[in-house]
Every structure is written in C-alpha cells, then in structure tokens.
Amino acid sequence: MNLHEYQAKQILRTGNISTPRGIAAANAEAAVEAARELGGVAWVVKAQIHAGGRGKAGGVKVVKSLDDVRAVAASLLGRKLVTLQNAPDGQPVNEVLVEETLPIARELYLSLLVDRETERVAFVASAAGGMDIEEVAHATPEKVLTETCDPLLGVQDYQCRALAFALDLKGDAFKDFCRLLPQLYRVFVANDLSLLEINPLVVTADNRVLPLDCKMSVDDNALYRRKSLAELRDDSQVDAKEAAANAANVNYVALTGNIGCMVNGAGLAMATMDLIQLEGGAPANFLDVGGGATPETVAQGFKIILLDPNVKAVLINIFGGIVRCDVIAEGIIQAVKEVDVKVPVVVRLEGTNAELGRKLLAESGLAILAAESLTQAARLAVERAQ
CATH class of the missing domain: 3.40.50.261 (Succinyl-CoA synthetase domains)
Structure with missing residues (x-):
C-alpha cells in the first residue's frame, strides 16, 4: 500500500526526522491559507498522487506569490496527472502539499528497500539524486551505492560512514547523514515498510541534510497489525x-x-x-x-x-x-x-x-x-x- 508524500513525512516526523514545513490542502483557497501560515516569499506546490515523476509531469511548481499558489493549486486539483510511473490515464489529484522552499546546494538519492536476494533491508544511495535518478542507474550503475543491514544489528555506524564518505559529505552534513540512517531504519522496521525512498535528499546551503521528498510503501501483509496505516489507504489512486x-x-x-x-x-x-x-x-x-x-x-x-x-x-x-x-x-x-x-x-x-x-x-x-x-x-x- 502506497502513501502520499505528506503522509510519509508525518511518519518521518514521528521518528524525530526533520522535514521541510508543509501543509496539505484540498482546494485552492486552503492552499493559499497554508502558504500564509508557512510564511516566506516562495513556496513549493506539489500534487499528491501515488506515483513518482511528478516534477517532469508538471506536478511540482515553485511559486513566489499567493496568487500563483492559488493558480497552480487550482490547475492541479481535480484533474489527473500522468507521469512516467503511473497508468496511461494518470491518477487524480485530490490534494496538494504546500511547502516552504529551502536553499539547496546538492541533491542526493537515498532509499531503503527489501533486497530479496540477500533477504535483508538494504540502503541504496547515489550522489546523483533528483529527477534523473532512473537514467543514472541505467547508464552509470557504478554511481549507485548499496549497504545491506544485518537483521539483528540493523544499520551499523561503519556503514553510515562508508556511504557518507562515498557521497562526499563533510562537516555538519556528514554528521546529519550518519544520524539520519539509523532513524530511517527504525521507521522502516517499525512501520513494516517495503520501500522508503527519499529523492532528493538535499544538502542545504548551510550544509545540513534534509529529506525534500519521501515515498513510502507499506507491506500489505502487515496491514492487519498496522491499523493506523491501513486507514491512510487512498483507493482513488488505484x-x-x-x-x-x-x-x-x-x-x-x-x-x-x-x-x-x-x-x-x-x-x-x-x-x-x-x-x-x-x-x-x-x-x-x-x-x-x-x-x-x-x-x-x-x-x-x-x-x-x-x-x-x-x-x-x-x-x-x-x-x-x-x-x-x-x-x-x-x-x-x-x-x-x-x-x-x-x-x-x-x-x-x-x-x-x-x-x-x-x-x-x-x-x-x-x-x-x-x-x-x-x-x-x-x-x-x-x-x-x-
């Protein structure tokens, strides 16, 4: 079962993981109120659907006025968004996520998934994050890094450091990254996830690491013991x-x-x-x-x-x-x-x-x-x- 981005970020926050401030809205006026509440001079308006590739499909827009927030939200809500990762007729946009903007220095890729070959949870990372990660994985697979976790010990400090060094992180970004991985692992296991993907994981201008986007999939076979997650199911997306x-x-x-x-x-x-x-x-x-x-x-x-x-x-x-x-x-x-x-x-x-x-x-x-x-x-x- 897939979750929307705003739902996934709420779960991250319950695991003490910082995310950009954001508010979900079901209509254009609510989106404007969300932007007012967040404050600032620019916002990101994101269509909430169960599919990746929203940026390339026009489902993610940076806007610099409340009128633009209203216009973009109105243009997305109530229609179907077609991306490279969903059905030919797309998926309906019933909500948008209005978020604060961040000063981004670098975009990385990070995910946790169940590796069926090793029968373990694996971290997958790349310094080439962002919208073209699929092309990177296909054309230059050597840029994609993997660390598998012992099911009894979880992710180890040396694995966090190995990935941080490989991603060329330094200073506060290095420390943030090494703190983040064990937190993500705990969230993954505690919620019976089959996928937790952060693309991009950004390094900000002040050298901090923060999940800018988040995709989560819950193992259907575990929903009987995750009632609160099962209630988040959105059947309009399937x-x-x-x-x-x-x-x-x-x-x-x-x-x-x-x-x-x-x-x-x-x-x-x-x-x-x-x-x-x-x-x-x-x-x-x-x-x-x-x-x-x-x-x-x-x-x-x-x-x-x-x-x-x-x-x-x-x-x-x-x-x-x-x-x-x-x-x-x-x-x-x-x-x-x-x-x-x-x-x-x-x-x-x-x-x-x-x-x-x-x-x-x-x-x-x-x-x-x-x-x-x-x-x-x-x-x-x-x-x-x-």
Whole structure:
C-alpha cells in the first residue's frame, strides 16, 4: 500500500526526522491559507498522487506569490496527472502539499528497500539524486551505492560512514547523514515498510541534510497489525477494480486484455495467463480467490471482473483441494444467475469431486462451457472472446 508524500513525512516526523514545513490542502483557497501560515516569499506546490515523476509531469511548481499558489493549486486539483510511473490515464489529484522552499546546494538519492536476494533491508544511495535518478542507474550503475543491514544489528555506524564518505559529505552534513540512517531504519522496521525512498535528499546551503521528498510503501501483509496505516489507504489512486478486490480480500491486478481470469492460487493463475497468451489471447486481469474459495468469493470475483468493460469472456480455473469442486460449481451457477453474466464463461475444474462439479455445470441450463483440461479451457476462452 502506497502513501502520499505528506503522509510519509508525518511518519518521518514521528521518528524525530526533520522535514521541510508543509501543509496539505484540498482546494485552492486552503492552499493559499497554508502558504500564509508557512510564511516566506516562495513556496513549493506539489500534487499528491501515488506515483513518482511528478516534477517532469508538471506536478511540482515553485511559486513566489499567493496568487500563483492559488493558480497552480487550482490547475492541479481535480484533474489527473500522468507521469512516467503511473497508468496511461494518470491518477487524480485530490490534494496538494504546500511547502516552504529551502536553499539547496546538492541533491542526493537515498532509499531503503527489501533486497530479496540477500533477504535483508538494504540502503541504496547515489550522489546523483533528483529527477534523473532512473537514467543514472541505467547508464552509470557504478554511481549507485548499496549497504545491506544485518537483521539483528540493523544499520551499523561503519556503514553510515562508508556511504557518507562515498557521497562526499563533510562537516555538519556528514554528521546529519550518519544520524539520519539509523532513524530511517527504525521507521522502516517499525512501520513494516517495503520501500522508503527519499529523492532528493538535499544538502542545504548551510550544509545540513534534509529529506525534500519521501515515498513510502507499506507491506500489505502487515496491514492487519498496522491499523493506523491501513486507514491512510487512498483507493482513488488505484484501479476501481483493484479497490473492490481489496475490500473483498482477494488478490486482483488489472491488465489490458479481454479474457477475465478467476483462479484459486497464484501459481495456477500465472500458468492460466501463460496458456491464454500461448493460445493467442490476452488476459484482462490476475485474480486469485485463494485456496479456500467459497461460492460467495466466486460471486464477488465475477462482479470485480465484469467491472472491466473490455472483458469478452471469463475463464475460471479451479483446483479442488481444500474446497470441493461441486461446491465451487454451485457457487459459479449461483454467481452467473446473481450477477447476470452476459459474456461466455469457460470453467475448468480439477481435483476433489471434479466430475460431479462438471455434471452440475452441464445440467445448469446456463451458457457455461465445462473444459476437460486447462489447455482446452484457454483455447475455448480465446475463441469465445474473439
């Protein structure tokens, strides 16, 4: 689950990490009041969306008058901002963050993430921070530095110093940086984050180090014990179908094809999508209803899939292990009637009571095609979708 920049900075401040002063605003007049409250002669107005690349997309503006604060906020709020990191139709800007400006001498890059290869939290840093960090990582990977943390000891002083020396920090900036890293590590672990990215981490004109921007992602699997973080979820920033799936507690990822997929198990779902591609089709989604799928879950899955107007056929692939196939078949029949499905439905059942499940489908009187194998199911779904 992603957080907005202003939310991420609030969490940093709870970890005693200084950030630029800023106030979130949901309309242009509130943005002007925020600028007045902050004082000064210049401010930064930042669109709040769950995506990077806002600066290049015109979502971050430095303004030098209250009239400009109002104009920029009005131009951003209520519209979708398209960046290189979000969907083609962009994400809605419902709030802006009005911040004080800082005298910036240098821009650095710093992030914490879970390194799956080493199974540890890793610090990633670069002296080439700012909007072009992706290009730096691609063209000159040697400029990207990494330190992995022992899970028992956390980040060590020698690692902080090594990164500070590599970033050519001196004096107060060196001290600030070495204090900052352990603080960030504690925030990362305490909030079950999967990503904490600061880009840029700035060195100010008076040689202090400060997070100018912050992106945070929380591990979804930990939200059950992070209730206060779960309440920060902004479903307007994700696909409507993904938001519905989250409410139904199923795993859904929207894709661009026209064959809706409903499968119990992530590995089986991936195999199903591969076979659809092999047969010349394109999946419209990844939907894993879990190993303990129930008739209610199946009905909810149908509703989510059919929110996508591009779906021309639905392929259901269920392996009955924990749950019996005849129970799932009854759920499918109930769901097709309840949801009033208008597109062809192809079902492949395998496992416990698979024969009985297929018999129930065949005798339902509904336009449901029961397939004997996954390959046949994929082929039928592609044919019907065309």
